[in-house]
Amino acid sequence: MEQTAPTLAELQTLIEMTGTINMEVFYWWCTGLMVIIHAGFLAYEMGASRLKNALASGVKNILAFAFIVPTFFFFGWWIYLAMYNGFTPDFEAAVAGLPWSTSMGPNLTDNATGIFWGAFVLFAATTASIFSGAVIERIRMSSFLILAIVLGSGVWILGASWGWHPDGWLTKEWGFHDFGAAGCVHMIAGFFALGVTINLGARIGRFAPDGTPILIKGHSMPMTIIGLMLIIVGFFGFLGGCIIYAGGAQWTTIFGTPVTLSAVSFNTLMAFSGGIIGAYFITRQPFWMMSGGLAGIVSAAPGLDIYYPPLAFLLGITGGVVAPLADKIITDKFKIDDAVGAFAVHGVSGMIGLIALGIFSGFPNVVAGAPDISFSGQLMSAGVMALLGFVPGFGLSYVMAKVGFLRVPPKAEIAGLDLVEVPLEAYPESVPATETPIRTSTVTA
Template identity: 30%
Template sequence: MNEIGLSLDTVWMLLAAMLVFWMQPGFALCEAGFTRGKNTANILMKNFVDFMFGSLLFFFIGFGFMFGSDGAGFVGIPNWGDLSFYKGDLPVEGFLMFETVFCATAATIVSGAMAERTKFSMYLIYSAVISLIIYPIEGHWTWGGGWLCSDAADSFMMTTFGDVFHDFAGSAIVHSVGGVLALIGAIALGPRIGKYTKEGKSRAIPGHNLAMAALGVFILWLGWFGFNPGSQLAASGEVNRVAISHVFLTTNLAAVSGGMATMFVTWFKYGKPSLSLTLNGVLAGLVGITAGCDVVSPIGSVVIGLVCGAVLVYAIEFIDHKLHIDDPVGASSVHGVCGILGTVMTGLFSTTAGVFYGHGFGFLGAQVFGVLVIDLWAAVCGVALFYGIKKLHGLRVNARIEEEGLDIYEHGEYCYN
């Protein structure tokens, strides 16, 4: 690679990393806006912790687990901050930063579903475990060159499906893992006080600032233009220029389609178009397209966005009203359900290997198998992690702290005076 091309690719990667980092305040504002004002400082603090802890742990150990020398395709070797194993063309420091911001995103998804009743000390533990072990190991299976993406003729995926698992920017690897962990964490915690009546009917607990939530979604939308196009990891040359432009387009089309689908479904279902659900509908479209944004057509991205935005409404309602799982921001639906949907629909809409383009069912099988394995790993780890913490020390604050707010009891200060 020539020096100019490598320089352009490096600058693009670092710019994309900045955009993905900008998603942290997006998540913070979105989560804070969808919850009550008495817990805002706690929520903002947790989003800072995700990046602070995640950066250090991923540098010392997680990056080695994810991209280090191979352990039969299942895990890399932890390296305690020694990055000499990296053999790529791009500067290792820049690539580490790009992967670090992805790791922080996976960890912060979980906090929304467990908001308003989790002990801050216990949050530190499970955030650290996600950044240290859960995300890097399944990331090694895929982006780290592990067994789910090995295209060797005698590899498991090729001999079984004739194709490898594809997740361009993380519908499964980042979002569905975060969504599954969010769901299990919310189950382990139990619902907020007053969320359900004695008869089991769900009560709405409105967020304190929809303007804040809306700004958070706009920031996340902007950050996704680093999340998805940045995953090309190159900008020089005609192939990369075209690829980045294509991913920008499919990402945006899915976002607007997801938001529109949710808006019209809520309008039809509840009689009024819901702003709060439409905000989540935009995120649902973004999550859904993330796996296949590089291989689906613009029309395919619209369909994926529409499906995710429509399904989101029913997923949130089912998890809340039928399963009685209290997820204040809908993280398990947005990231979990739509992450799985988007990964599977890539097997249908991929122009190079999808069922709808006459390529058979092998690639679809690889997509279904890959997301099942990844989320089973997340589920097993989540059960062990959250129920282990619950048994040993307790996950949840006591009733008085929950009713009066976590801000003053957990942090000694209010966000609003």
């Protein structure tokens, strides 16, 4: 570098470019770490499937990711930029999100769009993976993919535009505050999953003829809980993606309020721990402990920027206690078969999280010009998110079920989706493919 004295303006340019480069680096690692979420989901959902369906669950997961990326390129990002007012698009603001915009590709004068888009794509893929766990072992591949695309490149990003955007109408009009995407990611994915599972119906053998639930056990619990811990690793990318890197100024939330990464560090770890402990006291088993840890983070997610850490811990415990209980109610009372408890862990915890921040309000740092965080604002926004997830999930799957397109035939389900869909065996040396009786017996056992 030249050693002649630089001017003030030159130095300023140098500093600003330093900030730009480091901003890109920050979201690059967020994106990379969020890919770990998908390694985790693969392990989690394959482990939670029976032997006869393990690979089919993996295929769905991988394929959902693959279809969401291009669809999010072609219309998902545009929705985020356009729809912050509700259902009236701001075409002007969204020009930069049109797939032929110069921002939507390599551009030496725009170091931001691609890297933000990348992080958002990973959020999108996460919503699809949350949903996919609920419907394993009986959904038809093609209907699953349509639903995953609608959720991942449509519904959730509409919710993000409404309540996770500096100009979102929920933020502007109701003072909605949701640091960690408990609403647009977790609630929407969870309620979407609920809507679909209602129409999809339970797996064969999940309930006895008299309605008594019979637990269907995944074939590898160790694989599942390792997967869940990898998802927690990925959460550091996810939560990093919830915060705006502003170079030489303090961090802000994605809707513009100030925050430190230190605050997020405190509260994420405390809420995760609380969730594990809460679920342990209720269930004593590791699937729910890890799911409870997740539920704990989600239950504190809206206020990870502002909570006092012991409060985040208590909210985490709450999430960890409620999630397995909520799942039990869904199963035992409503006879809904959500194979991994996605609605309880994401939908219910997200709702707890949004409402809790309304209860523990009095926090002043909302967007300039917007109302303060309030109980009613959080509650009504949670209602919006619930509907925004549930209605499309229920509606679409209702139509699909009516035309007989939603679910694989019973024969295929009993034989196992791997045999029907995947020309490959999960463990060729462990379970002889010819011994279908052994496989089938696990359904009724």
